[in-house]
Amino acid sequence: MSTKRFSGVLAPVITPFHADLNPDYDRLLAHCRWLLNKGVGLAVFGTNSEANSLSLSEKKQLLDKLVEGGIDPMTVMPGTGSCALSECVDLTKHAVNLGCAGALMLPPFYYKGVSDDGLYAFYSEVIQRVANTDLKIYLYHIPPISQVPISLDLIDRLVNAYPENIAGIKDSSGDWENTLALNEAAWPDFRVFCGSESFLLQNMTHGGAGCISATANVNPAAIRNLYDNWNTEQAEQLQAQLDQVRALFQRFPMIPALKAATAHFANDKDWLRVRPPIIEMGSSQLQQLVKEMNSASFSMPGL
Amino acid sequence: MSTKRFSGVLAPVITPFHADLNPDYDRLLAHCRWLLNKGVGLAVFGTNSEANSLSLSEKKQLLDKLVEGGIDPMTVMPGTGSCALSECVDLTKHAVNLGCAGALMLPPFYYKGVSDDGLYAFYSEVIQRVANTDLKIYLYHIPPISQVPISLDLIDRLVNAYPENIAGIKDSSGDWENTLALNEAAWPDFRVFCGSESFLLQNMTHGGAGCISATANVNPAAIRNLYDNWNTEQAEQLQAQLDQVRALFQRFPMIPALKAATAHFANDKDWLRVRPPIIEMGSSQLQQLVKEMNSASFSMPGL
Numbered sequence: 001m002s003t004k005r006f007s008g009v010l011a012p013v014i015t016p017f018h019a020d021l022n023p024d025y026d027r028l029l030a031h032c033r034w035l036l037n038k039g040v041g042l043a044v045f046g047t048n049s050e051a052n053s054l055s056l057s058e059k060k061q062l063l064d065k066l067v068e069g070g071i072d073p074m075t076v077m078p079g080t081g082s083c084a085l086s087e088c089v090d091l092t093k094h095a096v097n098l099g100c101a102g103a104l105m106l107p108p109f110y111y112k113g114v115s116d117d118g119l120y121a122f123y124s125e126v127i128q129r130v131a132n133t134d135l136k137i138y139l140y141h142i143p144p145i146s147q148v149p150i151s152l153d154l155i156d157r158l159v160n161a162y163p164e165n166i167a168g169i170k171d172s173s174g175d176w177e178n179t180l181a182l183n184e185a186a187w188p189d190f191r192v193f194c195g196s197e198s199f200l201l202q203n204m205t206h207g208g209a210g211c212i213s214a215t216a217n218v219n220p221a222a223i224r225n226l227y228d229n230w231n232t233e234q235a236e237q238l239q240a241q242l243d244q245v246r247a248l249f250q251r252f253p254m255i256p257a258l259k260a261a262t263a264h265f266a267n268d269k270d271w272l273r274v275r276p277p278i279i280e281m282g283s284s285q286l287q288q289l290v291k292e293m294n295s296a297s298f299s300m301p302g303l
Numbered sequence: 304m305s306t307k308r309f310s311g312v313l314a315p316v317i318t319p320f321h322a323d324l325n326p327d328y329d330r331l332l333a334h335c336r337w338l339l340n341k342g343v344g345l346a347v348f349g350t351n352s353e354a355n356s357l358s359l360s361e362k363k364q365l366l367d368k369l370v371e372g373g374i375d376p377m378t379v380m381p382g383t384g385s386c387a388l389s390e391c392v393d394l395t396k397h398a399v400n401l402g403c404a405g406a407l408m409l410p411p412f413y414y415k416g417v418s419d420d421g422l423y424a425f426y427s428e429v430i431q432r433v434a435n436t437d438l439k440i441y442l443y444h445i446p447p448i449s450q451v452p453i454s455l456d457l458i459d460r461l462v463n464a465y466p467e468n469i470a471g472i473k474d475s476s477g478d479w480e481n482t483l484a485l486n487e488a489a490w491p492d493f494r495v496f497c498g499s500e501s502f503l504l505q506n507m508t509h510g511g512a513g514c515i516s517a518t519a520n521v522n523p524a525a526i527r528n529l530y531d532n533w534n535t536e537q538a539e540q541l542q543a544q545l546d547q548v549r550a551l552f553q554r555f556p557m558i559p560a561l562k563a564a565t566a567h568f569a570n571d572k573d574w575l576r577v578r579p580p581i582i583e584m585g586s587s588q589l590q591q592l593v594k595e596m597n598s599a600s601f602s603m604p605g606l
Binding site for chain 1: 359418420450579
């Protein structure tokens with residue numbers, strides 16, 4: 001990993017599956033290339049990547065194959081968090097050794113109500129075991145799903161103990177006040193990504209680093225355009241346009257809808273597959289999604 | 304696995320760690336032998352085993368070593384659930400091939416608010432991929448921690464689709480009405496284990512199969528004694544005695560307290576270690592625990 005920290009827009013890249021539910025490397029590589037071409041980075045193995053539905057060995061193999069396939073690892077910020085310390089260390093080392101730009105790291109999420117001391121010990125052990133200043137950790141705060149929040153106090157302790165390694169955060173709390181507090185904390189060069197482009201303009205205005213958002217899988221160029229032009233007169237209009245697309249997708253279950261949009265515009269039904277416990281949308285929901293995308297003149301050009 | 308289904312008392316066996324936090328096989332084997340000697344079975348890789356803090360490969364190795372160490376696999380019901388279908392299938396196959404009595408299976412627990420259809424698809428895929436009538440699944444319902452409940456409707460669908468494989472449930476909801484409903488559902492030979500010995504007498508009275516309880520790690524003989532004598536005049540008194548010990552341990556964080564009691568009676572401080580995000584108790588808490596165990600004349604004979 002470089003010592004440089006990340007800024008910009010990243011997509012938690014959706015993971016295509018073969019009929020036997022094994023990960024489909026070729027389709028993943030193609031989607032990654034399309035996303036890079038639209039100006040967004042690759043937060044593979046995020047929540048919307050169904051990453052926790054993948055095994056450690058599947059994730060390591062996919063990462064190897066992306067790099068072998070010519071993806072610049074400096075565009076990749078894989079999710080490497082795990083409930084198990086040993087697995088988190090293994091995958092994070094793998095990402096560092098491949099030269100990935102950073103690691104997006106969930107807290108261990110099985111036990112609930114764990115203390116900040118316990119979470120500090122977890123991250124601390126990971127950092128000490130990876131033992132590489134090239135490791136850039138972006139903490140992943142997503143309490144609606146993980147149910148294990150990452151508090152400002154915890155971040156403060158981690159930043160002070162490991163200033164080289166704790167590089168930033170993805171805030172998927174959906175709580176703007178929390179994102180604001182993260183920006184105002186003024187830890188040196190700490191990168192704050194909002195977890196939805198709905199907050200992108202606000203986040204940039206307050207010194208944030210960008211966003212890592214599910215809908216960057218389907219609407220990458222427009223989100224990147226706001227990132228590039230947040231400080232211009234068009235910014236509010238661009239934000240309003242992003243909000244409309246986001247709202248469209250939020251009327252459906254997000255992961256199946258992202259895959260369905262990709263399947264539709266790539267004319268490739270293999271993209272519809274998900275791993276349980278996520279399930280595909282039914283045919284009437286699929287038709288409704290296509291209808292709404294058409295009404296909104298939404299498309300995924302070049303797919 | 305045998306076609307016979309499990310009944311009795313099992314302990315979610317606590318997992319000892321070396322100073323480097325690797326699992327300590329020798330201490331685990333010794334504790335398993337002590338538990339078997341006290342009449343309880345081995346639900347290794349449960350919540351109180353810190354199982355989700357272990358990697359897949361660590362769990363497979365520990366299971367191999369227990370069987371190599373002479374533990375009868377028919378006394379072992381390992382937790383094999385995982386968020387990842389591929390990992391759950393891998394570990395479950397491993398357990399079946401070793402001849403384990405059953406597999407205690409959490410639902411995938413990362414995504415919240417998933418549908419019964421999604422959970423049905425997950426369990427269904429696991430059963431079809433393991434493809435062995437010797438597989439006996441005990442569903443693991445622990446909504447306070449997993450945050451993903453297993454509904455009566457879901458169980459009904461699974462029992463009807465896979466009557467050979469769905470053998471029972473551990474109900475750690477803490478909700479007696481749910482345990483009662485499971486007993487009253489009258490699925491053929493469906494084994495209902497309560498997740499705490501606090502409900503053991505009630506569960507046995509209503510046709511239950513036993514209990515799988517954290518405190519069986521420290522109080523196995525007494526819990527087994529109630530299981531053997533639930534239909535006698537002493538039963539209520541035995542239940543009251545169990546409740547007192549349970550209450551004692553519940554005044555402390557459970558996993559560190561189970562390990563601290565074991566460390567105390569084995570005179571072996573190595574037992575204190577936990578993996579983050581769980582943390583050890585401080586010295587004043589440790590002293591308090593020992594004081595309360597002494598006041599209650601509680602001991603772990605033969606350890």
